[in-house]
Amino acid sequence: MLKDKKIVLGITGGIAAYKAAELTRQLIKNGAEVKVIMTRHATEFITPLTMQTLSCGPVFLDMFACIKDFEIAHIALADYADLLVIVPATANVIGKIASGIADDLLTTTVMAAKAPVLICPAMNVNMFENSIVQEKIKDLGSHGFHILSPAAGELACGTEGKGRLPEVPDIMEEIEYLLTEKDLMGEHILVTAGPTREPFDPVRFITNYSSGKMGYAIATVARRRGATVTLVSGPTHLSVPSGVEFLSVSTAREMRDAVLANLPEATVVIKAAAVADYRPAVREPQKIKKKDDDLTVKLERNPDIIQEIGKKKQNRILVGFAMESEHLVENAIAKMVGKNMDFIVANDLTKQGAGFQGDTNIISILDRDGEFQELPLMDKIEAAAIILDKVRKIRNSQLNNPEKERDPFSASWKTAGDKDHLQ
Structure with missing residues (x-):
């Protein structure tokens, strides 16, 4: 169902970044084309080489790099995308996007994107339940961003609660939903x-x-x-x-x-x-x-x-x-x-x-x-x-x-x- 769909995958600096590797593999397996943007902190958790190998293409890190000739990266990537997915989305990137801050390649691409944006929060339960984070998530929803709520369970920090990145099949299903024509609306x-x-x-x-x-x-x-x-x-x-x-x-x-x-x-x-x-x-x-x-x-x-x-x-x-x-x-x-x-x-x-x-x-x-x-x-x-x-x-x-x-x-x-x- 995802054949020839163009997906820009943004990876930020959270422990759940490793799940982006399996997500990329599944997207490619299902026929999608994937271009990967990694924040500087994301590279502390998973290497660009891993994502380059899985996505079958270059990984984009530098806001000022040109993709080819004189194409500016964040504009070219925004124009390319049928869907932009952020996995995982940290409290930091949620706050920046909701506040209109565009200070790296990922956030500038989001600001330039006309395609739907799916944000998959993942963080410590106390961070997720922080009233500021919750307010920013609501703000993003009110501006048309799609939010996939995190799962509850054991977190990497050893605590229990809501904040786990949803499992890859759940993220895949949400991507399928967002990229499918709604021709049965009303039934x-x-x-x-x-x-x-x-x-x-x-x-x-x-x-x-x-x-x-x-x-x-x-x-x-x-x-x-x-x-x-x-x-x-x-x-x-x-x-x-x-x-x-x-x-x-x-x-x-x-x-x-x-x-x-x-x-x-x-x-x-x-x-x-x-x-x-x-x-x-x-x-x-x-x-x-x-x-x-x-x-x-x-x-x-x-x-x-x-x-x-x-x-x-x-x-x-x-x-x-x-x-x-x-x-x-x-x-x-x-x-x-x-x-x-x-x-x-x-x-x-x-x-x-x-x-x-x-x-x-x-x-x-x-x-x-x-x-x-x-x-x-x-x-x-x-x-x-x-x-x-x-x-x-x-x-x-x-x-x-x-x-x-x-x-x-x-x-x-x-x-x-x-x-x-x-x-």
């Missing part, structure tokens, strides 16, 4: 993700292999693109995506309740969760003890959440998923037609790279107008972007043709959906 996207767990005693439950990665990827990319995002998730080991409203559930009925409670505000619903179709009819209050004979557990149907949404869809865009082991397209069509979706994302779990748990997917997209899009193996973040492109396309069509009544489903889809063997 409230409700996403479901992960498996459900259907218990039959206090220690055992029925579940599936879903990791939640596809739904979490959709929530992440939707937030990057400016949507308000509510993520309803079954149990996973994934970190909650930044900037989303997160609701944790366990069973299918809990997921249904959470989805319906949040449905009125949603303009788009994307049901990526692998919801259990059945649950034990009886949940035993005590652990079922092993016996010599067989155990029979009676199952009963869970609510069909997406079918319920389809009946009250109104102007919402409704997206479902179909993971199949056979008759992929036919089963996906039947599901889309029967549950009143705008489009469905289908994948064949027998294909390598398309099943549960992995970071990749192989998807096909079928919509109610009869369009079929078959896509190759790709990262789930890339797949999420394509799914959201489809959401945007449908919304744009609705906005451009507000009086047009859509045919419920294309004739070919309706025929397929009516076949008895697909029900």
